[in-house]
Amino acid sequence: MPDSIVSAEMRDLIGREVDEGVAEVTTSGCRLFARAVGHTDPIFYDDDSARARGYRALVAPPGYLGTPVSPQNRGGMVPVPAPIAQLRIPYRRQLDGGTAYEYLEPVVAGDVVTSRSKITRFEERLGSIGPMLITYHETAYTRQDGTVVARMYGNVIHY
């Protein structure tokens, strides 16, 4: 195992929350996401169907937590949470290691969601692809009324 690449500076970032900005859960965003996945339930496409099933509005399909309002687009790389994008890591290649969503409340069109991310843990491993750094992160999504509606847990692999 090579020497650790996790610096004291990096360790200091663990648990520190970073603002990820605002995202709007829009009707078009819900439908676009639902079509891309291939969902067939009308609650993701039709407001009346969603309301008839007891929802406040058209429902956001699982994994869609709004469209960012920021003009920035981090396209071209695996999209990573802000705290990880700031890290200075000597490995050049990057993979998305996995994602989990936890829902506390249904998310529906009209919700405006603010997200905050933090790094929760670093793990170093010697894998078949060489030495790698796995950075575990967590994001909390808060609706405009102050309710936390969802959390996302993920990890990014640098190697």
Place this chain on the structure above:
Amino acid sequence: MALNTSQVTFDDVNVGDEIPALRKACTTQQLVMWAAASGDFYQIHYDPDFARGTGLDGIIVHGALKNAFLGQLLHDWIAPAGFLRRFGCQYRGMDYPNQEIVSRGIVTRKYEQDGQALVDLDIWTENAAGKKTTPGTATVMLPRR
């Protein structure tokens, strides 16, 4: 798979039950739709030359799209009255366009917590060779009979 027409209830479910599978085969067009829907514009998912330049055999399916397939698998099983509390997976293997991706789930636990009837599952997608490319877990809340 067609959407569930009869509600699955907590009482119907047993540990070891397999839930109805969801079969997909992504066209490149679907990958581009996903890029737009998710905001993930990494070129390995739509530009074959770029993908090969990074050492891949060709463009690959987004891990997050496979996770979203698992979201659909669970949603379709628990609709209309269930609630998807948690789902996720690890991206362990590559999947390629125009090859079958099958999403599956198996019940691992049923229990009550804070008055809610909950069911845990192991979930995954498997590729055409039957290899699990995204092992994961989920928790759903189900109505009672």
